[in-house]
Amino acid sequence: MSTLDAISIETEPFVDINDGSGAQAILREIERLLEHLIDNGEEGVIDIKTIPLSLHEHEQLHYVLGRGELTATLNSMGKSIVHETAIAGVWRTIHYNDDGDVIADLIEVTTLPEILKSDLTDMQNALDELRKRIETEQPLIV
Amino acid sequence: MMVMGIKGNQLPEQDREETLEQRLKRQGVSRRGFLKFCAAAASAMALPPSMVPAIAAALGSVTRPSVIWLSFQECTGCTESLTRSHLPTIESLIFDAISLDYHHTLQAAAGQAAEEAREMAMEKFKGEYLVLVDGSVPMADGGIYSTIAGISNIDMLRDTVENAAAVISVGSCAAFGGLPNAEPNPTGAVGIGDLMEMGEIASKPLINVPGCPPIPVVITGVIAHYLTFGTIPELDHLHRPKSFYGDTIHDRCYRRTFYDQGKFAESFDDEGARLGWCLYKLGCKGPTTHNVCATTKWNEGTSFPIESGHGCIGCSEPKFWDAGGFYEALSEPTGALGTAAKTAVGVGVAAGALSAWQNLSKRSGAAAEREKVTIDDLEQK
Amino acid sequence: MGEANELLLWAKGPAFEWALGIMIFGIVIRLIEIFSLGRRVDYSVARENSPGSGLKTIFSRSYKVELSTPQVTRTVITGYIFHIGLLITVALFIPHIEIWRSIIGFGWPGLPTSIVDFVAVITMLTLLVVLVDRLTNPVKKQLSTIGDYLAWLVTFLPLLTGYLTYHHLGLPYTEMLAIHIISVELLMIILPFTKLIHSVTIFIARWYNGDQFARKGVAS
Numbered sequence: 001m002s003t004l005d006a007i008s009i010e011t012e013p014f015v016d017i018n019d020g021s022g023a024q025a026i027l028r029e030i031e032r033l034l035e036h037l038i039d040n041g042e043e044g045v046i047d048i049k050t051i052p053l054s055l056h057e058h059e060q061l062h063y064v065l066g067r068g069e070l071t072a073t074l075n076s077m078g079k080s081i082v083h084e085t086a087i088a089g090v091w092r093t094i095h096y097n098d099d100g101d102v103i104a105d106l107i108e109v110t111t112l113p114e115i116l117k118s119d120l121t122d123m124q125n126a127l128d129e130l131r132k133r134i135e136t137e138q139p140l141i142v
Numbered sequence: 143m144m145v146m147g148i149k150g151n152q153l154p155e156q157d158r159e160e161t162l163e164q165r166l167k168r169q170g171v172s173r174r175g176f177l178k179f180c181a182a183a184a185s186a187m188a189l190p191p192s193m194v195p196a197i198a199a200a201l202g203s204v205t206r207p208s209v210i211w212l213s214f215q216e217c218t219g220c221t222e223s224l225t226r227s228h229l230p231t232i233e234s235l236i237f238d239a240i241s242l243d244y245h246h247t248l249q250a251a252a253g254q255a256a257e258e259a260r261e262m263a264m265e266k267f268k269g270e271y272l273v274l275v276d277g278s279v280p281m282a283d284g285g286i287y288s289t290i291a292g293i294s295n296i297d298m299l300r301d302t303v304e305n306a307a308a309v310i311s312v313g314s315c316a317a318f319g320g321l322p323n324a325e326p327n328p329t330g331a332v333g334i335g336d337l338m339e340m341g342e343i344a345s346k347p348l349i350n351v352p353g354c355p356p357i358p359v360v361i362t363g364v365i366a367h368y369l370t371f372g373t374i375p376e377l378d379h380l381h382r383p384k385s386f387y388g389d390t391i392h393d394r395c396y397r398r399t400f401y402d403q404g405k406f407a408e409s410f411d412d413e414g415a416r417l418g419w420c421l422y423k424l425g426c427k428g429p430t431t432h433n434v435c436a437t438t439k440w441n442e443g444t445s446f447p448i449e450s451g452h453g454c455i456g457c458s459e460p461k462f463w464d465a466g467g468f469y470e471a472l473s474e475p476t477g478a479l480g481t482a483a484k485t486a487v488g489v490g491v492a493a494g495a496l497s498a499w500q501n502l503s504k505r506s507g508a509a510a511e512r513e514k515v516t517i518d519d520l521e522q523k
Numbered sequence: 524m525g526e527a528n529e530l531l532l533w534a535k536g537p538a539f540e541w542a543l544g545i546m547i548f549g550i551v552i553r554l555i556e557i558f559s560l561g562r563r564v565d566y567s568v569a570r571e572n573s574p575g576s577g578l579k580t581i582f583s584r585s586y587k588v589e590l591s592t593p594q595v596t597r598t599v600i601t602g603y604i605f606h607i608g609l610l611i612t613v614a615l616f617i618p619h620i621e622i623w624r625s626i627i628g629f630g631w632p633g634l635p636t637s638i639v640d641f642v643a644v645i646t647m648l649t650l651l652v653v654l655v656d657r658l659t660n661p662v663k664k665q666l667s668t669i670g671d672y673l674a675w676l677v678t679f680l681p682l683l684t685g686y687l688t689y690h691h692l693g694l695p696y697t698e699m700l701a702i703h704i705i706s707v708e709l710l711m712i713i714l715p716f717t718k719l720i721h722s723v724t725i726f727i728a729r730w731y732n733g734d735q736f737a738r739k740g741v742a743s
Binding site: 379390393401402403404406422423429430459460461464465466470471472473474475476477478479482483485486487489490491493494495497498501502 | 527528529531532535536537539540541543544545546547548549550551552553554555556559560617618619621622624625626633634635636637638691696697700
């Protein structure tokens with residue numbers, strides 16, 4: 001038994017302020033953005049990470065939005081998870097780095113998050129690539 | 143830890159010409175990875191996520207500028223903080239995006255070779271290089287109190303800033319003088335902005351990133367902003383980027399509710415402290431301190447001083463060492479009130495006595511000189 | 524660099540020291556002047572023995588008020604509201620209690636900020652009513668001197684600047700806080716030399732009057 005174990009650990013009761021209205025404010029903002037998307041086709045994004053929310057407000061926000069039917073995982077410079085919430089057109093994108101820390105937590109109001117779409121330059125390069133593969137009938141060995 | 147190998151002094155030319163996007167692509171990072179990088183960069187730079195396309199466009203075109211980092215009267219705490227930036231992937235990439243040509247602590251070269259690297263970068267990238275400074279500059283007695291390679295800090299700074307594109311002061315010492323500048327300031331320490339105002343060094347676009355130390359991601363965020371857009375972000379009157387220093391700690395504090403409700407911790411171990419009540423009475427300087435500690439937080443976004451139960455000491459504000467005790471409420475007067483009151487009573491009593499004597503003598507004088515009216519006088523009328 | 528912080532430090536430090544010193548000096552000199560004037564010996568026999576009339580008068584003058592006309596009613600009610608309001612903002616706002624604690628060594632419980640905020644607004648509105656009354660009522664207008672308007676101004680300014688500071692209106696917080704403190708210092712400096720000295724002398728005057736009246740047969 002190390003000397004550290006001799007020190008008893010007391011857990012303080014977790015205090016959370018749950019009288020904040022941060023979740024409500026963000027939900028109203030999402031409502032406005034979704035309205036805007038439907039009317040004008042303009043997309044909107046909210047960076048959740050830079051908004052001070054209590055744990056309770058955080059839970060409340062995601063509880064209300066719910067989870068939709070689509071989830072996509074991206075593996076580039078760490079993991080990223082993109083999922084549609086139960087509210088169509090409202091997506092949540094969480095980017096992690098290689099260590100698994102959250103580096104961005106976004107709520108995107110869009111028909112499809114930009115990061116899921118294929119890029120034009122990538123597609124042009126891919127077209128050449130595909131032609132090569134058709135010729136060799138082999139996947140490219142990197 | 144961070145991948146921040148100093149880029150020697152001799153970076154191949156084509157390497158400098160390469161944009162960040164090209165560089166990432168060469169490292170096998172896809173377009174999606176790049177977009178992700180830009181989203182994280184926006185978050186780190188405290189920019190709205192709607193800026194991501196602009197960041198992507200900018201990073202697709204900028205090349206790596208040369209950076210000279212000068213350390214003067216400092217404790218290396220700012221560099222320590224910088225190396226703990228909690229988005230290592232991001233920051234290592236950001237540092238891949240610059241060419242750090244001179245930095246005491248991080249560079250491999252030493253002595254004459256180190257100084258040569260600085261001089262070479264200054265020569266080669268005249269008018270383009272970025273100067274980062276941490277630490278204050280001693281001006282007393284001809285600046286003899288801090289020298290590097292036999293060159294006084296002020297001489298080295300004057301020389302280096304002369305042809306710089308912009309200057310970023312990292313930490314409260316470089317920004318405002320900091321600890322060395324605290325009373326009685328034996329070395330005559332001043333910040334970089336003051337030196338520009340005094341005309342001691344050339345006036346260049348200046349960004350102050352104060353804090354003791356500044357939050358790691360704030361340092362990298364500000365550098366990233368400059369690198370991304372090649373422009374100075376919007377600054378407040380103290381040259382601090384508004385995106386990071388626009389709000390006070392108090393305004394963004396999760397304990398603000400308790401301030402408004404009038405619930406305060408009276409000591410560090412009472413019931414109020416345990417319940418996480420406001421630390422105003424225990425000396426929190428949050429209301430007058432501009433920084434993002436309350437939202438960005440420290441140690442990978444784990445916590446910040448107030449969340450750990452200690453009031454803000456106001457380290458990102460000028461003169462914070464001399465701004466009254468760290469444990470005295472912000473509203474408390476700082477002067478020697480007892481002495482002032484006692485002196486006032488003493489002087490008041492003396493002056494009152496004098497005035498009373500004057501009044502009394504005037505009255506008795508008046509009484510003595512008063513002409514008495516007699517019956518005869520009245521009858522004459 | 525950092526003029527705002529310098530200003531705040533000056534306001535909290537040397538300026539407060541001086542303001543407190545001048546206020547105490549002023550109060551002391553004025554009290555000595557008043558007491559040293561003395562009164563001629565009254566050779567007449569006191570009408571009745573009525574101990575405590577002086578003390579009783581200190582309080583009775585606060586509640587035995589005859590609301591004879593609407594004008595008097597208005598003066599009394601507004602007077603009450605803004606005096607109580609001032610007391611609450613000065614003595615029950617928690618950051619202010621901390622100042623008292625640092626001056627006199629002890630504190631007391633305060634009120635929630637939102638309540639003090641509300642009281643401050645009511646007090647300011649009442650002070651405006653009082654000013655309008657002074658300007659429109661012919662008698663009051665005739666009686667008013669520049670000193671009275673000055674007294675009103677230095678009473679109103681700390682409330683206004685305090686309100687702006689708390690709500691982050693006008694200037695940045697640090698500047699506004701410095702200005703708020705300076706406005707209070709102005710009040711402290713001016714207090715002994717205007718009618719605001721009544722905050723100290725009122726109880727002495729009431730005691731004296733009560734005592735004198737008792738001698739003359741109209742004890743409280």
